[in-house]
Amino acid sequence: MQVWTFKGGVHPPTKKLGKDSPIKKFELPQRVFLFLGQNLGKPPKPIIEVGQEVKTGQMIAQADGFVSVPLHSPVTGKVLEIVKKKHPVTSRPADVIVIERSDEDVWEKLEPVKPYDQFTKEEIVKRALEAGLVGMGGATFPTHVKLSPTKKVDTLIINGAECEPYLTIDDRMMQEYPEEIVKGALAFSKALEVDNIYIGIEENKPKAIKSIKEVASKYNIHVAKLRTKYPQGSEKHLIYAITHRKVPAGGLPMDVGVVVQNVSTARAMYRALEYGEPLIERGVSVTGEGVEKPQNLIVRIGTPISKLLEFAGLKEEAYRLILGGPMMGIAIDDAEIGIMKGTSGVTVLTSDIVKKGTEMNCIKCGRCVNACPMNLEPYLLYKLFKKKKFNDMAEHHLMDCIECGSCAYVCPANIDHVKAFKTSKTVVRALGRR
Amino acid sequence: MRFTLGPAPHIHDKITTRKIMMDVLIALAPAGILAVLMWGWYMLLIEVGSMVLAEALEFIVMRYMRKKKNFIPDGSAAVTGLLLAMNVPAGISWWMMAIGVFIAIVIGKEIYGGIGNNPFNPALVGRIFMYISFPAAMTTWPKVNWFHFTQSAFSIQTTATPLGVIKMHGMAKASSVFPHLMQNAFFGNLPGSAGEMSALALIAGFLYLWWKGIVSFEIPVAYIGTTFGLSAIYWFVNPGAYPDPTTAILIGGVMLGALFMATDPVTSPITSKGKWIFGVGCGVITVLIRYIGAYPEGVNFAILLMNALVPFIDQISRPKVFGEVKKNG
Known part of the structure; x- marks a missing residue:
């Protein structure tokens, strides 16, 4: 079987600690903490009041505009309060709906419920919106928008690369729910009217490849084996590896006729169709050297991270708590926030593993240039950043940076390129370029 | 927390x-x-x-x-x-x-x-x-005197270097002064700068760095390759005056320069393309100084001159961004 890949990238230790830990359903939490803003684009508008009783699956906030999705209550209970908490993505205070769970779990499902293959193209897109589906790999882009491309699309790629070190949930999902993932992919392909379907999986997940292949072969879906290399799961690099098409700089996958969806999103799509379930639960890896027993769990959205850490056994030496994986994940210091739609993992690292140390002068070794999957020159961009030459940075393709962190991972001078580039991007956007 | x-x-x-x-x-x-x-x-x-x-x-x-x-x-x-x-x-x-x-x-x-x-x-x-x-x-070269740790470097008899003899009297004379020139240059048994003697020792050291992923091969290959090629032309035209290309890359400072000085990351280009340009430039200047210029050896000046061009080389050898669209007009 051919192995596909791209140029550049890095090989961090994969450390898939929890790869042999089967998925468990996590107990329903006593309280859930729901950030209103869980999707890229506009956060939904709340339609409930404090004190109101809600059912599991009931819409509690409605989509605000096209690039927005509704939010549903993950438990049956009472809305306790709406508080402000620091949002991990924006680091600004944001609204959090707190719901106190009652004893029962009464569902309010999406109507109509019928076999997934009886939905029409329009109904699938509508259901994706109603169910509040977003890209569950971490980008949280509303799924119904991706299913409504404005250009001709001929290929659908389901992203099962899971190139972030430590994370294992997609791997387990593909092993344990291959049927649901494949059927979700079929629903996507129907909505997009494409026959060319690939599921891309890194070669370090042979069991996932095997189980997906068994199901996929029945439906004429191709399984593409990908080289284990970071960031293989980056949308642009996944597309390049499988189709050899290059998404133009500043463009979208649909510019080359491709739509990419994550495996977990595909499963959520299937469940939204077949069972009428809105997106109120997801798979999460709780992993890292900082926990006793790395886990793969299906949890309700809004479950406090502290509860998951308790379950996996937080070690004394735990030093850094990360939403996501160690390459692109966000460090948080408050474990009392809820799991979000885009949280594919919680990684806890110990001090000896975490990157630290003082920044030194760049020695122009070129390791960052070799590592950059976008063929940028991180050393040069950083030099310009130091001189606050943001326009020059834009000239040197700052906006094409995918923030994968490969440059900072290999930098011998301990430079935090990504942090600098994220700041610079904000400045460049404010300056009105692009 | x-x-x-x-x-x-x-x-x-x-x-x-x-x-x-x-x-x-x-x-x-x-x-x-x-x-x-x-x-x-x-x-x-x-x-x-x-x-x-x-x-x-x-x-x-x-x-x-x-x-x-x-x-x-x-x-x-x-x-x-x-x-x-x-x-x-x-x-x-x-x-x-x-x-x-x-x-x-x-x-x-x-x-x-x-x-x-x-x-x-x-x-x-x-x-x-x-x-x-x-x-x-800086041009007084003590003769090699193996394995006498307690000797004083000042009392050792001094001699000329192969490159000096080639410059003054031509290759034919150098061959008679330094028998087995090629082998001695490879293993390190000739007068010259202290650390440039043994091509074998230098190559071994470089291979270690290459294996560790710290240096890339472009600059040494381009530098040594260019020196070899140009020296071959000179040798072909007049073998009595110029050394054969293999000897030419083994004697003098080419090995030390190409493997350890030209590859200094700070003062060499970033991209693979830039490194090839840089290495070829070093090789050309080295040979020109050796055979046309006033000095017997040109490695130092060659690398310094190319160092000065690095910002320019970096400019013309930028990597092509993934998915870059050609600008119109």
């Missing part, structure tokens, strides 16, 4: 500037040790002394003159010191060596702002300064 915050990525491949410099020192060790075996304890003093002095000077400049309180030595000054020591004749006076190290570190590196900001290879700046200031001492 006890969790720390920090930007992504949260992990690192643990390769630091200091580790790279340590590996460079390890890679230089075989050739450096050979020099001690050839000329005795004095060479050990010169090599170690240069490294210590270089680190001390950098430390003083950074801590007390530039007031960088958190400055931690990274070992790059020691690399400069050792390279400089390997680039001078074995019998050099200790005070000339000290001046050379001072120039290399302070003028060649620190005045630009320390590591990473210097346009020229500091060791070569020091070498050229010594070459111009102490022309006699």
Whole structure:
């Protein structure tokens, strides 16, 4: 079987600690903490009041505009309060709906419920919106928008690369729910009217490849084996590896006729169709050297991270708590926030593993240039950043940076390129370029 | 809460500037040790002394003159010191060596702002300064006298180098003065700068660095390849005057220069394409100086001249961005 890949990238230790830990359903939490803003684009508008009783699956906030999705209550209970908490993505205070769970779990499902293959193209897109589906790999882009491309699309790629070190949930999902993932992919392909379907999986997940292949072969879906290399799961690099098409700089996958969806999103799509379930639960890896027993769990959205850490056994030496994986994940210091739609993992690292140390002068070794999957020159961009030459940075393709962190991972001078580039991007956007 | 915050990525491949410099020192060790075996304890003093002095000077400049309180030595000054020591004749006076190290570190590196900001290879700046200031001492070459650790480098009989003889009298004469020139140059049994003697030791050191992923092969291959090719043309036209191409790349400073001086990341281009251009340029200038210029050897000047062109080479060898669209008009 051919192995596909791209140029550049890095090989961090994969450390898939929890790869042999089967998925468990996590107990329903006593309280859930729901950030209103869980999707890229506009956060939904709340339609409930404090004190109101809600059912599991009931819409509690409605989509605000096209690039927005509704939010549903993950438990049956009472809305306790709406508080402000620091949002991990924006680091600004944001609204959090707190719901106190009652004893029962009464569902309010999406109507109509019928076999997934009886939905029409329009109904699938509508259901994706109603169910509040977003890209569950971490980008949280509303799924119904991706299913409504404005250009001709001929290929659908389901992203099962899971190139972030430590994370294992997609791997387990593909092993344990291959049927649901494949059927979700079929629903996507129907909505997009494409026959060319690939599921891309890194070669370090042979069991996932095997189980997906068994199901996929029945439906004429191709399984593409990908080289284990970071960031293989980056949308642009996944597309390049499988189709050899290059998404133009500043463009979208649909510019080359491709739509990419994550495996977990595909499963959520299937469940939204077949069972009428809105997106109120997801798979999460709780992993890292900082926990006793790395886990793969299906949890309700809004479950406090502290509860998951308790379950996996937080070690004394735990030093850094990360939403996501160690390459692109966000460090948080408050474990009392809820799991979000885009949280594919919680990684806890110990001090000896975490990157630290003082920044030194760049020695122009070129390791960052070799590592950059976008063929940028991180050393040069950083030099310009130091001189606050943001326009020059834009000239040197700052906006094409995918923030994968490969440059900072290999930098011998301990430079935090990504942090600098994220700041610079904000400045460049404010300056009105692009 | 006890969790720390920090930007992504949260992990690192643990390769630091200091580790790279340590590996460079390890890679230089075989050739450096050979020099001690050839000329005795004095060479050990010169090599170690240069490294210590270089680190001390950098430390003083950074801590007390530039007031960088958190400055931690990274070992790059020691690399400069050792390279400089390997680039001078074995019998050099200790005070000339000290001046050379001072120039290399302070003028060649620190005045630009320390590591990473210097346009020229500091060791070569020091070498050229010594070459111009102490022309006699810098061209007095003691004969190799193997395995006499206690010998004094000053009492050893001096001699000419193969390149000097080739320059003055042509290749035919050099062959009779230095029998088995090619083999001796490969294993290291000829007079010349202390560390450039053995191509074998230098190549072994380079392969170690390459295996560790610290250097890439482009510059040495381009440099040595170009020197080989151009020398072949000269040799083909007049084999009595010029050495055969294999000998040409083994004698003199080409190996040390191409493998360890031209590859200094700070003063060489970033991209693979840039490195090829740089290496070819070094090779062309080296051969032109050797066979047309006034000096017997051209490695130092070749690399320094190409160092000056690095910003320009970087400019014309930018990588093509993934998915870059050609701009119209």
